[in-house]
Amino acid sequence: MEFESTIGLEVHVELSTNTKIFCGCSTEFGGIPNSHVCPVCLGLPGSIPMINKKVIEYAIKAGLALNCSIANNSRMDRKNFFYPDCPKNYQITQDKFPLCRNGYIEIEGENNKEKKIRIERIHIEEDAAKLIHTENGTLVDYNRSGVPLIEIVSKPDIESPKEATMYLQKLKSILQAIGVSDCKMEQGSLRCDGNISVKEKTCIKLGVRTELKNINSFKALEKAFEYEIKRHIKAIENGEKIERETRRWDDEKGRTSVMRSKEQANDYRYFPDGDLVAIKISDEDVKRIKKTIPELPYEMAERFEKEFKISKYDAAVLTSNLKIADFFENAAKLSGNPKSAANWIMGDMSKFMNEKSISIEDLKFTSSELADLIKLVDSHKISNNIGKKVIEEMFETGESPYDIVNKKGLAQNNNEGEIYEIVKKVILKNPKSVQDYKNGKKKAAKFIIGMIMKETKGNANPEIVNKLVNKELR
Structure with missing residues (x-):
């Protein structure tokens, strides 16, 4: 039946x-x-x-x-x-x-x-x-x-x-x-x-x-x-x-x-x-009374889809809470990168807020400071992984992303010449990994890249590191 x-x-x-x-x-x-x-x-x-x-x-x-x-x-x-x-x-x-x-x-x-x-x-x-x-x-x-x-x-x-x-x-x-x-x-x-x-x-x-x-x-x-x-x-x-x-x-x-x-x-x-x-x-x-009704969440979600070119799912999640929707909209406009703003809010920020049992209005930083973090990543001044460390610090201290990056020396190294010298040094120290790579073990390249990032304390531009390592291992 x-x-x-x-x-x-x-x-x-x-x-x-x-x-x-x-x-x-x-x-x-x-x-x-x-x-x-x-x-x-x-x-x-x-x-x-x-x-x-x-x-x-x-x-x-x-x-x-x-x-x-x-x-x-x-x-x-x-x-x-x-x-x-x-x-x-x-x-x-x-x-x-x-x-x-x-x-x-x-x-x-x-x-x-x-x-x-x-x-x-x-x-x-x-x-x-x-x-x-x-x-x-x-x-x-x-x-x-x-x-x-x-x-x-x-x-x-x-x-x-x-x-x-x-x-x-x-x-x-x-x-x-x-x-x-x-x-x-x-x-x-x-x-x-x-x-x-x-x-x-x-x-x-x-x-x-x-x-x-x-x-x-x-x-x-x-x-x-x-x-x-x-x-x-x-x-x-x-x-x-x-x-x-x-x-x-x-x-x-x-x-x-x-x-x-x-x-x-x-x-x-x-x-x-x-x-x-x-x-x-x-x-x-x-x-x-009708004149006092603001834009409703589902109306806002439709507007976010069109205006910010984000997915229907993202728009629905972001507008499920009006405070979060306002935070996102401001960060999206100030950063010029709505998708990144959505990802930070729905990803790392949501995770930390759940862990600490706090709401968006309890944050120690503002939507404009999230926009500053996004700009730092987009301009390659810090990597996305460093950005995750920065936003965790923002949750704890409320300091601006610029102050955290300067104070802790987290600015990304984009100097290809300096990075190249470190790449050569790490490759010389790891001949076995080089031979493994040449024998078809492609994971060996990831090991070398990891060692380079460790050597540079995570500050080297990962795109430059990847490009130089692949060039050297050919």
Whole structure:
């Protein structure tokens, strides 16, 4: 039997406002437990919420960036459920009248073809408190309660865990670029729920779906979805019944487990929130907010391809983070060598940043100093290998490449006469290697070249060394 999976994602994004959605409490991450709270976000009797205008603007901005239509009339609703992280016993959210509808983003699907993933809706809501489970019981921190969220609900257009990851990565890059969220998954600013069903390819009707809750990394998303798809397939093959339920992913054990039976929408008994007025958005409001949307990552990637003549892959990697994209663009223009700038950033710089767990904004040197390094290599004042030593020093000290080269005497020797004398000297000292070369062992030339580079402390121009050694060994 052949099977196919159908996936829809519900992505919860914490908005980067200074205060919560219905009160003036801070949204700052961390802090002493239950210190960023007030009667409103604690749900105390008699407290009255008031909506944060910035939340509405950020949600509209996200909707426009994701090709949604914006509702002129919207409202807030109460979603009723009983859980310790929800002190009012209801969550203020949006049900039938969300702010944004009918959007989409495009990802690269099978055979490198663009695939459109439709977005059903984007609505605003308040976050719940954080539960901390201990050996002695469960603790509740209400600092997160009332932090503003947008929930982005996709249509079931995703067919594989890989596509789900690509969708979420692109979504993240767009939201970061427009500045509505920092999307720090490790802090819970971006969380993902997935609805998954599996059926035989010949079957028209979709399979029974299960929901995976609160996935907070790309690696976990792909592993969890792959596990769940295999679980569904095994159950179908064994003739077992698949229950409609909510499950959690255990990253350590590498499996999902049941949390609860999946609720239906009518279980929540939605009704309009009587304390909050209706939301009315004018066309002028939408036009004003649209003007604040910068160049989006995929638009920037297309421009980089054309303007800097770099590959589609390089452009996609460099624009996945706006700070990296800005760093690259400046270095590319100042150095006049965009391909080299891309190679340094995606190669040595990326390696060092990963090793040191730092981001591009934490670097001790600037994009103009990377451009200076590229110019030193391109003008043959230093070799590419010496350049690798220089950039490592730049990471450590923040000194300019010119100062490092001058201080450590790393300038490349391009004097052919001087290099020729060293070549002759090394060849005379290694007659066996010369004879090996003449006997057909071409690797012997590499040994001699290595000895010459050692003799010159790596400063001899490698092109000149190669040319002279090949000439002498003929």
